[in-house]
Amino acid sequence: MLILILGVALWWAAHLFKRVAPDARATMGNKGKGAVALALVVSIVLMTLGYRAAEGAFFWGRHPATVGINNLMMIAALYFFSPGPKKGALFYKMRHPMLIGFLIWALAHLLVNGDVESFVLFGGLGIWAVVEMLLINRAEPAWTPPAKGSIKKDVIFLVASLVLLVVIGFIHGLVGPMPFG
Secondary structure (H helix, E strand, O other): OHHHHHHHHHHHHHHHHHHHOHHHHHHHOHHHHHHHHHHHHHHHHHHHHHHHHOOOOEEEOOOHHHHHHHHHHHHHHHHHHOOHHHHOOOOOOOOOHHHHHHHHHHHHHHHHOEEHHHHHHHHHHHHHHHHHHHHHHHHOOOOOOOOOOOHHHHHHHHHHHHHHHHHHHHHHHHHOOOOOO
């Protein structure tokens, strides 16, 4: 469990470094981008290894209904990860679509994974997304939404999200549980 916790902590530290210590990050210049990217790769490796090795109490698991809800939530998460909210007409006024998508991803995974290691991984990453949004809003209170796009772009990115869900689901099934039941 310690490796998992270290991975989540490193994810937090790498992402929040710019917000918590902006002067230190600025003095690093472009080299800082490489250091942050390396820290994120290491954090993902630690989270993956830690999650696979961790054993904790089990509270709930997959159920056909929760798997279906999870997949619907994942379509929404992938859509919010896409450029759709900024280029479309439905969610163009949303300030943090990628972080909202990340939070939906974390909650969707908690819905079907009710064990302690999932609480640490998905709960920890979901809380990070909320903290990140709060810190961004505090540091940059003035924000102007992009120009309103078209419904056609919303539809295009929604279809792309569906296709991506199938691809990710196939890969997910190769390395872990099949997400489609």
